[in-house]
Amino acid sequence: MKEFVDPFIGVDNWGSCLCGPYLPLSLVRPGPDTAIPHPPNGYQSGQPIIRFSHTHVSGTGGEGRYGNIGILPFITDVHTAQKGYIAQQEQAGSGYYHVMLEPAHIKAELTATSHVGVHRYTFPDGAEAQILLDAGSVIQTSREDSAHSISGHIEWISTTEIVGRADLQGGWGHQFPYSIYFYAHFDQEALQRTAYSQDDSTQNLFAVGPNCQALASFGLAHEVNLSVGISYVSIAKARANVEQEVGQKSFSQIHAEAVEIWEHELSRICVSGGTVEQKTLFYTLFTRLLCMPGDLGVDDENPSWHSGVRQFTDFYCVWDSVRNANALITLFHPDLEIAFLNALLDIAEHTGWLPDAWIAGHSAKIQGGSSADILFCEAALKGLQGIDYQKALHYMRKNNEVQSPDPLFYGRYLQDYSTLGYVSTDVPLSSVSKHLEYTYQDWCIGTLAMYLKQYETAQEYHTYSQRVWNLWRDDLHTFAPKNHDGSWVEPFDPTHKHIFQWLDPYFYEGNSWQWSFNVQQDFAGLIERHGGTEAFIQHLDTFFELGYYASKEIMLHTPYLYIYAGRPDKTAERVYTLLQQHFHATRDGLSDNEDMGCQSAWYMCSSMGLYPVMGQDLYLLTPPAFKRIKIALGNEGSHLIIEAPEAGERQRYIVGATLNGLPLQRAWLRHHEIVHGGVLHFTLADQPGSWGEQEIPPLPQIFARYSSTAPQTT
Structure with missing residues (x-):
C-alpha cells in the first residue's frame, strides 16, 4: 500500500x-x-x-x-x-x-x-x-x-x-x-x-x-x-x-x-479496483485516521499518574472523531477502540469528569456536550467487551445531574436545561447546538442504562432526549434560539452564519439549517415535522442544491438521511458527488480540517459503501467505489468482504444485494450481522431501481412514545 x-x-x-x-x-x-x-x-x-x-x-x-x-x-x-x-x-x-x-x-x-x-x-x-x-x-x-x-x-x-x-x-x-x-x-x-x-x-x-x-x-x-x-x-x-x-x-x-x-496497519483494509486517485486518497487518509491521539502506553509516558491503564494524549477532539472515525476503528481494530474508551474512563477517575477533548494532560474546550457519552453507548450496542459500562454510566449521568464548576472544559450548562427543558440564550455561545447535543447524549445515557437493565433510568433519559423538540420552530422547520422567559429570539434567520463560526451565540461552526439535521435519536420525528417523506426529501434536495452542505463534522451524515425517507438512490447520488467535490489527491485536497479522522473516515466509509450512525449499531449502505474490499475484523482472523464487480464512475446505484448469499433488500445493516465476518455483495447499475425503498432503518427506541407511565417532557 x-x-x-x-x-x-x-x-x-x-x-x-x-x-x-x-x-x-x-x-x-x-x-x-x-x-x-x-x-x-x-x-x-x-x-x-x-x-x-x-x-x-x-x-x-x-x-x-x-x-x-x-x-x-x-x-x-x-x-x-x-x-x-x-x-x-x-x-x-x-x-x-x-x-x-x-x-x-x-x-x-x-x-x-x-x-x-x-x-x-x-x-x-x-x-x-x-x-x-x-x-x-x-x-x-x-x-x-x-x-x-x-x-x-x-x-x-x-x-x-x-x-x-x-x-x-x-x-x-x-x-x-x-x-x-x-x-x-x-x-x-x-x-x-x-x-x-x-x-x-x-x-x-x-x-x-x-x-x-x-x-x-x-x-x-x-x-x-x-x-x-x-x-x-x-x-x-x-x-x-x-x-x-x-x-x-x-x-x-x-x-x-x-x-x-x-x-x-494499512493491510487491515485491502481495496482493489477503483482509480489510482481513489486508492491514493483511501490509503493516505487511512494514515490520517491513525495519526492521533498519541499513545502514552501503560504507565510509560503519562506524566500525571500511574494506573495500569493504557493512556493517550491529544484526543483532539472526540467531538470530531465520534462522527464516524471511532466507528470505523471499532470495525477493523476493536481492541484499539476499547483502549480509547478505557483511557477516557481512566481520565474521569482521576479528574472527576469524562473529557470531550484531552490535550497535553488537561481537559480542553468542549465544543458541544460530552461526546464520550455517545461512544460508550455505541460500544455497548456493538458488544465491545472489557469496558466497565457501569462506571461509564455513572460519569455519563453526572454530566446531566451535576452542575459542572467549569462547563467550558467538562460537563454541561445545566441550569436552564434542567429546569426549563432547553438551553436558553443565557448560555452565551452555541446555545441551540449545545441543546441538540445534550439531548442526543441523554438518549445515549438512556440506551446504555437499558443495556444494563436499569429500566427506570432508561425511561427517564429517553424522555429527556425528547426535549430536543423544545427548540423546534414549526414555522421555520428548523431549530431556533429561545430566551429564558420562553420567548423566541426575533428576528432570527436560520441561514445566517457568524463570520467567526466558533463565536456564534446559537450554533457552533454552522447555522440553523446545517444543524437541524442533528436529531439522531428521532429522525422519524424530524421527517414528520417536515410534513412526511416527500416534503423531507424536497427539503434535503433544497439544502444540497442551494449549497448549504459543507464538509463539516455536523453535516457529514446528511447525505445518508435520504435512506430514512426510503430513497437510497438519492443518497448514492449525493455521496458520489460529494466524494468528487470535497476530496482530491492534491495539497489542498480537503475542503475542511481533517479533525482527528472524521474527514478521513467519511471518505473511507463512503467509498467502501458502509457508513456508520454515531452512537448506534447501524451502518447505512451506498455503492462502493472499489470492486472488492477486504476488512480484517480485529485480530481474530475473520474478514468482511464487500464485493461490487460493476463499481465504476457510471454504476452509481445499488439495484440488488446479498449478505452471505442471502438476498438483502434494505440499505442498512446492524453491527452484529457483519462483525464475525461474511460477504456483502452489491449489484450496481447506471440507473436506480426500487432496491432499499421499502424497509427504512430501525428507529431508535424512545420510551416516551410507547409507555403511558413515562414522565412528560417539559
Missing part, C-alpha cells in the same frame, strides 16, 4: 495535515515548520522552512500548538538561516520526508519511531556543517493564545549529546502549561558547541530560561545524523527511547521499519 500514500495530500489550506513522517498513534511527529505565522500544522506550501520540529497536531484548526524541539541545519550565519529556506525537491512517503534547503544546498531527510525523530542532513562539499537545536520552538498562528516558551533548560553532556526540558504554554483548547523532555544524539562529535537562552546570551555549555538553544559545528562533515528522543516524563525516558528504538540502527533501517509498520 505504500505506493498509494502521499503525505502532501491535504497539508494546505483547511486540511492542515502533516507532510512529515509519523507512525500509527506515535508520540513524535517530526516535520517541517514554515515561517510565522504558521497554520495549525506548522506548514504551508511555498513558505520558507524555518526548522524541523518534533511535535505536531494534524488536521486541526484554531490556535497554534506544539512545534516543539526544533532543529535547523545551516552552513553560514544562523540568523540568516532562521529567516527560512526555499523548499525544493520535496518528497514524502510512509515514514519519510525529504527536501533540499536552498540556497544553502542542504539535503534534509526525516524519519521516525514512536518516540524519536531521526534526521539525516547532507551538507555541500567544503561548507561548515552546523546545527541549531531550539528547545523553545513553537507553532504560532495569528490567533490569540498561540503557544510560547515560558522556561526550560538545555545542556551539552558530551560532544555528541544534548539534553533538556522545554516548558511551554498556549494553543487551542486550554492555557495550561506542559513540559517536554528531550535527548539528542549526534553520530559524530561536535567540534564547537555552545548554549544560551533568551534571558542570557552568554555562551556556555548549558542555559536556563525561555527559548533555550544550543549550537553545534561539525566542521566539513558531509553528512550528520541526529536522533532526538522525546518524553513527557523525564530526560532519562527520552534517552531510553533513543537507545531502545534507534540504538545502532542507520537512518535507512529506521525508515524501512517505518514502512513495514505502516504496511501492516
Whole structure:
C-alpha cells in the first residue's frame, strides 16, 4: 500500500495535515515548520522552512500548538538561516520526508519511531556543517493564545549529546502549561558547541530560561545524523527511547521499519479496483485516521499518574472523531477502540469528569456536550467487551445531574436545561447546538442504562432526549434560539452564519439549517415535522442544491438521511458527488480540517459503501467505489468482504444485494450481522431501481412514545 500514500495530500489550506513522517498513534511527529505565522500544522506550501520540529497536531484548526524541539541545519550565519529556506525537491512517503534547503544546498531527510525523530542532513562539499537545536520552538498562528516558551533548560553532556526540558504554554483548547523532555544524539562529535537562552546570551555549555538553544559545528562533515528522543516524563525516558528504538540502527533501517509498520496497519483494509486517485486518497487518509491521539502506553509516558491503564494524549477532539472515525476503528481494530474508551474512563477517575477533548494532560474546550457519552453507548450496542459500562454510566449521568464548576472544559450548562427543558440564550455561545447535543447524549445515557437493565433510568433519559423538540420552530422547520422567559429570539434567520463560526451565540461552526439535521435519536420525528417523506426529501434536495452542505463534522451524515425517507438512490447520488467535490489527491485536497479522522473516515466509509450512525449499531449502505474490499475484523482472523464487480464512475446505484448469499433488500445493516465476518455483495447499475425503498432503518427506541407511565417532557 505504500505506493498509494502521499503525505502532501491535504497539508494546505483547511486540511492542515502533516507532510512529515509519523507512525500509527506515535508520540513524535517530526516535520517541517514554515515561517510565522504558521497554520495549525506548522506548514504551508511555498513558505520558507524555518526548522524541523518534533511535535505536531494534524488536521486541526484554531490556535497554534506544539512545534516543539526544533532543529535547523545551516552552513553560514544562523540568523540568516532562521529567516527560512526555499523548499525544493520535496518528497514524502510512509515514514519519510525529504527536501533540499536552498540556497544553502542542504539535503534534509526525516524519519521516525514512536518516540524519536531521526534526521539525516547532507551538507555541500567544503561548507561548515552546523546545527541549531531550539528547545523553545513553537507553532504560532495569528490567533490569540498561540503557544510560547515560558522556561526550560538545555545542556551539552558530551560532544555528541544534548539534553533538556522545554516548558511551554498556549494553543487551542486550554492555557495550561506542559513540559517536554528531550535527548539528542549526534553520530559524530561536535567540534564547537555552545548554549544560551533568551534571558542570557552568554555562551556556555548549558542555559536556563525561555527559548533555550544550543549550537553545534561539525566542521566539513558531509553528512550528520541526529536522533532526538522525546518524553513527557523525564530526560532519562527520552534517552531510553533513543537507545531502545534507534540504538545502532542507520537512518535507512529506521525508515524501512517505518514502512513495514505502516504496511501492516494499512493491510487491515485491502481495496482493489477503483482509480489510482481513489486508492491514493483511501490509503493516505487511512494514515490520517491513525495519526492521533498519541499513545502514552501503560504507565510509560503519562506524566500525571500511574494506573495500569493504557493512556493517550491529544484526543483532539472526540467531538470530531465520534462522527464516524471511532466507528470505523471499532470495525477493523476493536481492541484499539476499547483502549480509547478505557483511557477516557481512566481520565474521569482521576479528574472527576469524562473529557470531550484531552490535550497535553488537561481537559480542553468542549465544543458541544460530552461526546464520550455517545461512544460508550455505541460500544455497548456493538458488544465491545472489557469496558466497565457501569462506571461509564455513572460519569455519563453526572454530566446531566451535576452542575459542572467549569462547563467550558467538562460537563454541561445545566441550569436552564434542567429546569426549563432547553438551553436558553443565557448560555452565551452555541446555545441551540449545545441543546441538540445534550439531548442526543441523554438518549445515549438512556440506551446504555437499558443495556444494563436499569429500566427506570432508561425511561427517564429517553424522555429527556425528547426535549430536543423544545427548540423546534414549526414555522421555520428548523431549530431556533429561545430566551429564558420562553420567548423566541426575533428576528432570527436560520441561514445566517457568524463570520467567526466558533463565536456564534446559537450554533457552533454552522447555522440553523446545517444543524437541524442533528436529531439522531428521532429522525422519524424530524421527517414528520417536515410534513412526511416527500416534503423531507424536497427539503434535503433544497439544502444540497442551494449549497448549504459543507464538509463539516455536523453535516457529514446528511447525505445518508435520504435512506430514512426510503430513497437510497438519492443518497448514492449525493455521496458520489460529494466524494468528487470535497476530496482530491492534491495539497489542498480537503475542503475542511481533517479533525482527528472524521474527514478521513467519511471518505473511507463512503467509498467502501458502509457508513456508520454515531452512537448506534447501524451502518447505512451506498455503492462502493472499489470492486472488492477486504476488512480484517480485529485480530481474530475473520474478514468482511464487500464485493461490487460493476463499481465504476457510471454504476452509481445499488439495484440488488446479498449478505452471505442471502438476498438483502434494505440499505442498512446492524453491527452484529457483519462483525464475525461474511460477504456483502452489491449489484450496481447506471440507473436506480426500487432496491432499499421499502424497509427504512430501525428507529431508535424512545420510551416516551410507547409507555403511558413515562414522565412528560417539559
